[in-house]
Amino acid sequence: MSEAATAVIAAARAARTAFEDLSNADPDVTDKALRDMAARLIGARSAVLAANGQDLDHAAAAGLTGAVVDRLRLGDERLAAMAGQLRALADAPAIERARAVRELPGGFRLEEHRRPVGVIGANFEARPNVVVDVASQLLKSGNAGVLRTGSAALRSAAALVDSVVTPALADAGLDPAAIQLVRAPGRDAAQELVRRPDLVPLVILRGSGESTRRLTEEAARAGVRTLAHADGGGVLYVDRSADRAAAFGVIESSLDRLGVCNRLNLLLVCADVWAEMIPEILALLARLGVTPSLPPHGHPRGHEWALDTGHEASVTVDTAAGPGEAARIANTETSGIAAAIVTEDRQAATTFLHTYRGTGAFWNTTTRLLDGFTLLGVPETGINVDHVPGPRGPVTYQDLYLRQFVVVPNGGSR
C-alpha cells in the first residue's frame, strides 16, 4: 500500500474513533474549543509563522510566485482574520438537532433529527488558513475531519493543527484526534481521500479547476459523495429595461476580484440595446483593465477566464434576445453557479429568475453575492453545483448533517 493510502486510512480511523466522543459533545463545549483556537492563533503565532516561513522558503526555491505564494503566506493580519472568523463561528447558532414533526397514533410522536455525518474529508490547495476554516466548521457541526492540503502548505498546516486545533480540543475535553491532517505530501493523498466511502463518505473539495474535476469524477466512481464545483463563472444579463447606471454598477462590482468563481465571466446584453450600450460598456471594461471577448468568439461561450492563467482579466460579451434566452444560455452553456439580471421590468426579472436553474439567481445585484458568508452570515464550507436534492450552492456547517426519523412515546423525551 502506498504511503498516501496508509496515511489516509490511519487518519480516517483515528478521526472515526474520535467522532464518537465528538458527537456526544455539548455545543457549548465545541464553541469553547473554537474560541480557544482563536486565542491560540495569536498565542502560538511564532511557531505557526516559523513553519510558514519554511513553506515560503521552499516555495521560493521551487520558483513559485504571485497568487500561489500570496495564498500560502500567513502574517499577523491573516492570523487576526482567522481568529475573528473562529469567534464568529463560535457565536453562530448550533445546528437545531431535533424538531417535532407530528403526533402518531397510539400515543407516539415523530421527530426529525439532524445527526452529524461522522468523518468528513476536505481537500484544498496550499492555503494554510483553510485548515482552521474547515476544521472549525466540521467541529461546529459535530463532525470529525480528515484534511488534505497542497504539499506547499504542509508545514504551516501541521503547525496549525499541532499548535492550535489539537491543544484546543484537548483543553475542552474533546478527543484531539477529531481533526486529522494527512501528512503525506503529493497529489496521491487527495486521490486516496476520495476512494474510501466506508471511512470517509463525504469529501469537501475546495477550489475550482481541472484537479477538482478529476477528483469529483474519481470520488463518484468510488461511491464517495463530494461537495464541489469544478467550474464557476457568473453570468450577467443586461435587459433592454435596465437602468443604465445600475447596469454599470453591477458590472463593476462583479469584477472587483478576478480569481474567484462568482465573478462576472459572461456578460449578455439585450440585442435591442446592444448598439446603444456597448460603447459605454467597453469604456467601463477598459477603465477596469478587463479585456472584452466580443463575438464572434473563438471559444465556448462559457469559457471560464478565472481558470485561464494569464487571461483572468477578460470577460466574454455577447447578445441575448431577451431574459428567457439569457437564462437558457446560462443554464446550458455555463457551470450554473450564479446568474443575475439588471432590469427595471418586473416581468423580465420574473422570466429570468424563473428560467435560470443555477444555485444563485439575482436581480439588480452582483453574482459576487454567491458566497455563504455574504448570503447567510456564516462561513462557507464550500460551493456545490450538482443537480440533485441535498446541499446545493453555498454549503455551510448547517448543512453537514444526516436526517434521522425518531419515534418516541408522548410521555418519553430524550
Place this chain on the structure above:
Amino acid sequence: MSEAATAVIAAARAARTAFEDLSNADPDVTDKALRDMAARLIGARSAVLAANGQDLDHAAAAGLTGAVVDRLRLGDERLAAMAGQLRALADAPAIERARAVRELPGGFRLEEHRRPVGVIGANFEARPNVVVDVASQLLKSGNAGVLRTGSAALRSAAALVDSVVTPALADAGLDPAAIQLVRAPGRDAAQELVRRPDLVPLVILRGSGESTRRLTEEAARAGVRTLAHADGGGVLYVDRSADRAAAFGVIESSLDRLGVCNRLNLLLVCADVWAEMIPEILALLARLGVTPSLPPHGHPRGHEWALDTGHEASVTVDTAAGPGEAARIANTETSGIAAAIVTEDRQAATTFLHTYRGTGAFWNTTTRLLDGFTLLGVPETGINVDHVPGPRGPVTYQDLYLRQFVVVPNGGSR
C-alpha cells in the same frame, strides 16, 4: 447503440422537453391531473385489466408463481386503492417553493427557493401499481420522469401510461410527454437508465436486493445519484427494563409482513434477561410461524431473511449487553434502515436512540413504522440509506427539489 440505450435516451430527451412546461405549471393544475388519473383508473379499467391479463398469461407460461404474480396482478380492489392514493396525493400540500431567509444590505432580500430537479428516473420490479405511484409523485413535485419496470409488467405499465397518465396530463393542459416509460424489455434498460447523468441525474431505485445493489454501484460509477436501499432489515433490542407485554407486542407487530424491508430481522435481548425471556419469545415466534436463528449463528448477524428466498419466516436472535452495545451492533452489522428499543428506562432509551445512526430510531414501537406514508402521511417515493446530507430514510415528493438562493430588491417580488 443497443435498443435499451436508444429507448432510454429518447425517453429522457422527451421528458426533458416536457419538463420545461411542467416546471411552470400551477400546482392546482397538477393536482387536477392527478385527480383525473384517479378517475381514469376506473374509466380505463377494461383496457388496463386486459393488458394486465396478457402480462399474467405470459408470466404463467414462463412458470412465474407466488409473490411475483401477486405483485403483477391488478384487479378492482388494487385499482381502487391506486385511485385513492392519487386523490390523497392531490390533496397533499404542494412543495413550499420559496421562503424568506433574511434582509441583505443595500435594500435586497435573500430567499431560499425549491426548484424541481428536472428529469428523475425510477426503476422498479414488475409491479404495475408502482407506475402510477411514482409518476404521480414526480408530477406532484414538478418533475418529469423516465420509468423502467420489470419486463413481466411492461404491457400493464404501458396501458397505465397510455390510458391513464398521458391523457390526464393532456387534458390538464400539461405536456403529456412528461412521464415516459422505457418500453425496451430486459435488464439492460435499467443499466442504461443509471448511466446518463446529463440526461437523468437522479434515479429512484425501488426494492431491495442484489439487483438494486448492482444498479446503485453502476450509477455511482457513472456519476448518477440514486435514492435506494439495497438492504433492509429492522433491529429490535429488548432491554432489561422492558415491559414484557410491550416487548411481545412489538415483536409481533414487527413480523406482520415478512417480505418488507422494515420488518424485524435481528432481535437482540439484554443478556441479563435472556434466560428469563427467551422461552416466551420462542413460544411467540413459534405461534407466528417464524423460525428463530439462535446463537451460535452460521451466518452474519445482519443476514437479511426477507431477501433469503424460502427462509423469509426467520429471525436472528442474539444477546446484547445493553442499549449501547445493541445500537452499535445495529450500526455496524446491519443496513442502518431502522432499529427500535423496548424499555421503561428513559436512560436506556436515550442511550440507544443517541447511539443508533440509522434512518429511523424508535422507542417502544415497531420498525415497521419506517415508511413515508406511516410517518409523514404522504406517499413514499423510496427509502434512501446513504450516509451523506440530503434526503435520507423515507423519501417523499417533498424531498425532490433543488435548492436555489435568490436575491431580489426589497421592492421587487416574483
